[in-house]
Amino acid sequence: MRSLSAYDLLRVWEVGEDWHPLDKALTLLAATCPELTRDELAALSIGQRDARLLTLHEQTSGPRLNGFVECPRCAERLEFDVSVADLRVAAEPDAREEVQELVTDDLALRFRLPNSRDLAAVAGGRDPATARGLLVQRCVLQASRDGVPVAASELSADEIAELAQRMSECDPQAEVLLDLRCPSCDQAWQALFDIVTFLWAELAAQAKRLLREVHTLARAYGWHESEILSMSARRRQFYLEMAT
Ligand SMILES: [Zn+2]
Incomplete structure (x- = not known):
């Protein structure tokens, strides 16, 4: 980076x-x-x-x-x-597995974690429950109930909630909470x-x-924007102090 x-x-x-x-x-x-x-x-x-x-x-x-x-x-x-x-x-978030699993008494799911494309696809205007359902359909790779394959669209609201919880656990950096107290x-x-x-x-x-800064230096010295931007911050600061 x-x-x-x-x-x-x-x-x-x-x-x-x-x-x-x-x-x-x-x-x-x-x-x-x-x-x-x-x-x-x-x-x-x-x-x-x-x-x-x-x-x-x-x-x-x-x-x-x-x-x-x-x-x-x-x-x-x-x-x-x-x-x-x-x-x-x-x-090391990169070290995580790409395919995750959720196994309960009757349900077995294989899924991947939501990414920017998934969130973009469900963004805009939809109510949270519909958006969550759509997200699940995009991210669930395989689902079965009591050993029988089911479509992601057939998961119940409770099962979707459980999956959402599991997704948060698998990608904790996606949801960071700050502990705050008002003085x-x-x-x-x-x-x-x-x-x-x-x-x-x-x-x-x-x-x-x-x-x-560009405005101040251009007016003071007549330099072009590109010249001012290509300077180091230190050099720009020095000229700024001279010009103001
Ligand atoms: Zn307060």
């Missing part, structure tokens, strides 16, 4: 800003993981994808994540500060940490800061 150059950062931000989070995530990874094709990136499980996004955050912004959440009880805005290491739940009202709760939204907000802030 390589880090984003100033030029790449602006490029990713300007093309992806209006896209769905699933596409934002893949665009970020496509720019930083040239060793994988877009298809290969889309086939990563959501946990594998998010592990890479955490690494990208580490490379661009360091080992800690700072953000804000709102207390669900008193609406106080509080800051959280966690380390990337604490958010990593699986050391004002002492409310304690868990919030789902969404690395895509977090990383994109960070990227957007960096892109806008970079454009302001």
Whole structure:
């Protein structure tokens, strides 16, 4: 994985800003993981994808994540500060088996973990139960009840819920919870940490800061955008200090 150059950062931000989070995530990874094709990136499980996004955050912004959440009880805005290491739940997500199994008293399922393509296929407008049913149909490879093969579309709501639970267990990086406590009202709760939204907000802030720097330097020195972007951050900072 390589880090984003100033030029790449602006490029990713300007093309992806209006896209769905699933596409934002893949665009970020496509720019930083040239060793994988877009298809290969889309086939990563959501946990594998998010592990890479955490690494990208580490490379661009360091080992800690700072953000804000709102207390669900008193609406106080509080800051959280966690380390990337604490958010990593699986050391080697790539080492996981591609085909997983769920075996209960009567049911035997072979399935794969949902990836970006699956989530894109079920995204948009559907109610959660329908979306979950569709996801199951895409990801179940083989199903049998009491030894008799059944279609994934014939699984009951309880069986689908059980499978969803098993999928979460197999891909824990896909669902990271933050333990939070409000200092004002002492409310304690868990919030789902969404690395895509977090990383994109960070990227957007960096892109806008970079454009302001380009604006300042272009006006002061008459340089072209491409010349300013190709400078090292250190050199750009030096000129900025001189110009302002
Ligand atoms: Zn509170």
